[in-house]
Amino acid sequence: MEEIRKYPFIRHKGIVRQSAEGLTLDPYNHDHNWEGYQFFREAFDKILLERAIAYGAEFQSGVVLKSIEFDRNSIASLSTNLGSFKADFFVDATGRSASLAKKLGIGYLVKSKPLFVHYGYVQTGGSDLFDSPQMIWDEAGWTWISQITENLISWNRLSPCNPKISKGWLPAQIANLNSAGPPKAADVTWRIANKISAENYFLLGDAAFVLDPVSSKGVLKAIMSGMMCGHLLAQLNPRTSNIDDIHRYYNNWVNEWFLRDLQVLRSVYDGRGVGI
Numbered sequence: 001m002e003e004i005r006k007y008p009f010i011r012h013k014g015i016v017r018q019s020a021e022g023l024t025l026d027p028y029n030h031d032h033n034w035e036g037y038q039f040f041r042e043a044f045d046k047i048l049l050e051r052a053i054a055y056g057a058e059f060q061s062g063v064v065l066k067s068i069e070f071d072r073n074s075i076a077s078l079s080t081n082l083g084s085f086k087a088d089f090f091v092d093a094t095g096r097s098a099s100l101a102k103k104l105g106i107g108y109l110v111k112s113k114p115l116f117v118h119y120g121y122v123q124t125g126g127s128d129l130f131d132s133p134q135m136i137w138d139e140a141g142w143t144w145i146s147q148i149t150e151n152l153i154s155w156n157r158l159s160p161c162n163p164k165i166s167k168g169w170l171p172a173q174i175a176n177l178n179s180a181g182p183p184k185a186a187d188v189t190w191r192i193a194n195k196i197s198a199e200n201y202f203l204l205g206d207a208a209f210v211l212d213p214v215s216s217k218g219v220l221k222a223i224m225s226g227m228m229c230g231h232l233l234a235q236l237n238p239r240t241s242n243i244d245d246i247h248r249y250y251n252n253w254v255n256e257w258f259l260r261d262l263q264v265l266r267s268v269y270d271g272r273g274v275g276i
């Protein structure tokens, strides 16, 4: 946490929303001075990676998973472009690409219509117009705009009824600014893996389940599922504990989280009259 506090991530006290009075700040906490973090991915990833290495993790970049070798039903090793990797347990933390899950043929239960969030960045001349992120709903979906560094504003647009956006589209609030690179789109269809863990594999973060950014807990889920997986495996003792109990616990824990957030998301979209 110290490294995160030291890094000059932009902090914000809440989210700016549209209300009858116009745009108003909805603070994270009315009584205490809570502040959110606006993580810039490269910086945040680097902090986490350095921490993992400091704790003894070995990091290999540019690894491409080719195939899986099995020992009965368990994974014996992963064959990659950089050689073969053996382990007692295999963890898929590859996000929405869910590389290991796909190679294992694990299916996903889909709980929404196909949802694509479009996102991109614009350059700012050092303005702090969006240092508190804006979340604006309209009849077709929502737009999120936030300052992620001194010179960059990030925008996200999700419109379930109208999944495409026109070339060069920018939210009206920042349409006068220059784009920093082409926009991208991500498949954030609500979905959860049929088997979150079994035998000697565990799915973490977005590889386990995906909800769209309105859930606002994707990063928290990625970190907490990693913590939970590590915590459970650290307790594994052949004499006193059973891997099946660990899988049962982990599958329930992840499924309950998904169902809770699913209900919240459904009521948010229903409340806005946006069909999902």
Ligand SMILES: Cc1cc2nc3c(=O)[nH]c(=O)nc-3n(C[C@H](O)[C@H](O)[C@H](O)COP(=O)(O)OP(=O)(O)OC[C@H]3O[C@@H](n4cnc5c(N)ncnc54)[C@H](O)[C@@H]3O)c2cc1C
Pocket: 063, 064, 065, 093, 094, 095, 096, 097, 098, 099, 117, 118, 119, 156, 186, 188, 204, 205, 206, 207, 213, 216, 217, 218, 219, 220, 222
């Ligand atoms: C536009 C958008 C906006 C979002 N905004 C927010 C937000 O404001 N707050 C929030 O909490 N969440 C947000 N989310 C969700 C959040 O980004 C994800 O839930 C979170 O990043 C999931 O973390 P993860 O570690 O599971 O996956 P990722 O963050 O996607 O990390 C996966 C990593 O695995 C690597 N990888 C992929 N495939 C392979 C492979 N085959 N081999 C090796 N490495 C591989 C990738 O390069 C990446 O480094 C947003 C998502 C999108 C698309």
